[in-house]
Each structure stands twice: as C-alpha cells, then as structure tokens.
Amino acid sequence: MTGTLFTDPGALVDDEWANGDDVLTALRGLDGALDRVGRTLHAGRLTNSASDPVAWDGGDQATLYLLPFVGNASMNRGEDGRYVMSAIPAAGASLDVSAYGSGPYDVFEYDVNGAATLEAEKWALNNERGFTLTADPALGYVKTVDPTRKWRGCVWIISGLISQLPLRQSIYNAFNRRQRGMIKQSTAASWVYTAVSSWRLVPNVGPFTVISPFDNMPARAAYNITVTSPGGAPKIAVATGAPGIASTNVLVARGDNAVDASLCASGVVELDAGLRTVSAYEFVTATATFVGQTESHLTLLWEC
C-alpha cells in the first residue's frame, strides 16, 4: 500500500504529480493497492425495506433493495473481465419483483456505469438451481455463464412479494449477514392431545420458513413445552423440511408417564437449499395436556 497518497485525496490532483517517473511510481502503487483492497469490499444488504438494511419485520413487499450498509462501495467485474468499483446509491439499488413468478431466485449484482444494479434468476425447482455458481477470488460467487454477475443472495417470491416476517424470512444475504432471532410462543394457555402414538405439528407454534442458499446450512433451533398429566411417555421434536413435504424430526426430547415436566429439544439443525421449514412436533401415547404461553417457545437463530 502506498500510504501517504491515501491520506489526502487532494494531493493527487496537484500539478506536482503530473510529471516524470514520480507519476508512474504513484500510479503503479495506487493501482496495485486498489486491486488488493477492492477485493474485500462488498458493502450493502438485500432487504425489502426502502430505508432499513437490517429490517426483519418489513412485511410482504414487491420491491427488493440493495441498501448501503457498513459502507456503500461494492466490487464487481466489468464486461472486459476486469474488476470495477460500484457505488450503491443512497436510496439503494432496487428490483421490482411484482411480476415475478413464485419460487426461489438468486439475486445478482452487476455494474452499470459505476452503479450497483440488481437482477434475479429463478431456480429450476424449489430446491435446485437450473444454473451454477462459480467461486471468484474477489467476488465470492458469480454466475458461471456470466462472471459479471456477482451473487448477492437469494429471495423467495410468493405471488410477486418478498416476506420479512416474524415467521418467514425470505431473503438471504451473501454478504454482511446478521443473526435473526425467530421465536413463536403459543397464545393458547393449554391444549389436550388425545391421539395415540402419532406425531403432529404443534398447533399455533410456527413453523418458521427461511430460504437457504445451499444444502447443509446450520441454524440453532429449540422447542420447549410443559406437559401435564401424560397418560404415557410424551415426546416433542424440532423438525426440518420443506413446505408440502413431510418434515423430519431432528431433535427429540421425551417425558415420563404420569409426570408433569417441561421438555426441551435443542440443538443445531441443517437446512438444505430452498425454502425450508423449522417446526415443532408433539407425540403422545395417551392423552396429555400441553401448556403454552410462557412455557412453550419454538426458537431459531438463523444468519441471513
């Protein structure tokens, strides 16, 4: 790094620089420094809020934004294959998705005359891309067939809308992720489950849905609940899956016959690519009463 040149931009345009070997030395130094520094610069976050880059409860919106966050400079690759530095506009780069069909999309950023610009491409299936991403030494991932498109993340569009809701986070950021805390507490004081030896989705508790960019993405999940007067050994579970597809129990806790107890199933789960659910399930071998409100929480820590 050339040091002093970075400390006073005004010095660069003084006439004293416009001669001889000093200029070439300065340019070589600057050029090399920019090349190295620029590869680490990917400011900004995708959000469905026009003004809040870390919004997590912005509702259902028809516009996706790339807003400045921890700076506004973002590295891209130009048409000639060389890197360019783009600015994220103060009002953000926006993408109207109102006419987009429902499903998962990758969101790509590219440079247009120095400004960051967005485009989206739909996956072939709900859990699979119809195209591939390629690792780029400076940009993270790019679209394999077009390395000018830097992968910014994923969104799930439903009827032309993108959700950031307490129970559904439909945006995944490739850069500058934050921890989302999703929690659902049953509003019911209690409920009775009378079916025997059968798992069911806990009523009024979740499920959470998030979009996962790849297979085996980790998240921290837990479900706790109090069960009273169980006629047999009750069980609870945290399950993962996809909408419309049977979930798989991945964390299970059990109680004992005729013993009132608070159960907690807690641990790290893995989410595969696509729209993924995290749910709470319950199981009884005879009638049992489950206690809700402050004694029933499904929680998920998800970085997105």
Add this chain to the structure above:
Amino acid sequence: MTTIHFTDPGTLVDVVETADAASVLVPLRELDAVIQQMAHNLHAGRLSVSSSDPVGQSATPAGTLYLLPYGGNVSAQRNASGDWIPRQIPDAGVSLDVTALAINTNYDIFEYDNSGNIALEALAWASNTARATALAAADGVYLKTGATTRKYRGTIRTVSDGGTPKAIDSNEGPAKAYVFNAFNRIWRKLRYGDATASWAYSTGSYRSSNNNAAAVLELVNGLVEDAMRIVFLNSAAGMSGTVFTGIGWDSTAAAFSQARATTGATMVSQYTLVPAIGYHYAAALEYGAAGATFYGGVEHALSALWRA
C-alpha cells in the same frame, strides 16, 4: 462515480507513458474517486478493554478503552466535506480514558480524525435506554447527528470501581457485556452459575435464583441488528407442589420463558430476541413450593450467545 479498471496495472501505465501532463490528471482523478469510494467501507478495528487483545475480556474493570487493530488496521474518517479519509489505527491502538465519565451510564463512542490521527470521544446517553443524541446514517455508516465527522464506533456502559468510573467487558463473574462494537462484532458467551450446592425455597412467587441479585447477564446494545439466545438450566427436587424456573428480561419478578417440575427434574427455559438499544439484563428466576430444593454447581447455568 467513475468506473475504474484497476486489476491491470499496465493499462494505466501505458496511458501515462504516452500522455502529456494534463492527461495524467484524468486517471489520477479517477483513481482518487475510486479510493474515496473504497474508503466508505474501511472500518477495521474493535473497541476493547484490553490494551493488546481486540477480543479480550476481563472481569476486572479498566480505566482505559482502546480501539485496536482487528481485521486490518485501516479505518476511514469522514471529513467536513463528506469525504472519507483512510487512517491507520496504530499498533498500540487508540485509547480513551473513561475515568472521568459518569458511573453506571451508557456512552456512545465516536471515532474522528484529529490532525491525521484517529481519536475517540464519548457521548453520554440520556437514560439507560435512550440516546441524548441520535445516530444518523450516511454512506451506509452511522454518524453523530450534528457532527458528521464523528463515526459511530460502538457503545459502552460504565461501572463503579471503588467509586471510579471504569469500562468492563466480562463474560462471567460478573457477566457484563458492556462494550458493544458497531463493526467487526464477534460471538460473546455470557454465563452465570451459582456454585452453591443447594438451597431451599418454598414460596410460590418468583425471585432471583437463590435470592441472589447477581444472577443476571447484563449487556449494553447500540444497534438493533443481531439476535441473542438465552437459556436457563436448573434442577430442583423434593417439592410437594409445582416449582418453576424461568428467565426474566429486565425483571426479577416475572418470567418471559419458564419451565416447571412436580418431581425431581432439570428444567430448561429458553428464549430468543433482538434486544432494543441500551442497557438490559436477563435474570435467572425461581418459583418455589413446599419442600423444594434447588441445586447449583453444574446443574445451574444461565447462559447466552450475543454478538458484540
């Protein structure tokens, strides 16, 4: 913003070798613009109570707060014209004496350019949960409203050390996460455990676990960006009724998550939330019943994961 191709050093050099002096200014100005753009993103470093460890924590309060190199040593400062000027964080860090601040008070820490050197200053909050001076965002970075040469670096909360204001960032004994970083946050574990072997509590109302006001995890939060997860694990036995353990948020009288037992058991309550700005605490709570004995040691842990 002028687009510059800067991955091929030869390109610019070729231009200069054949150009006159005036033409040289063109690429120089363009490079200058690129540097300006890049500088918006340069925010290396972390606030720390350690003079040498940017992620260091200690149960001993410190009279000096440091901005230490971390993830690089370049941090851009915004000048009065709105330009961002990269400055180097010295190897020894930038220090701020906190012993003249008020006790038990939240302070925003701002970073600014002082004649070419990075300096820190502290600004008191109006209350435990409200700033006196709001933050203003520009170029994706938070600044001090009314003084936009001041870049927001984080928030601390002071404690009293024998009557002297000090800073503290401690994960246990006490669990006080009182240094919040605006940039380059990392995971912090907060933990409180009661080493007492066991104790009796037969009253059917909530109180602090083992009636100890220190059974809390305390933090100060400067930005509503990350979630935290809190878990309380505790065992009880011998009860002839129902006992509860729970987690209170800014309260030792009510639980926002609780677990129960009517016979000997280990209870686990858990919660996830994004804290509001300011000072907050999570409390370990217990609710007794006749004959109930609660257990400490490894059967007692209030813990949290938090990014700061």
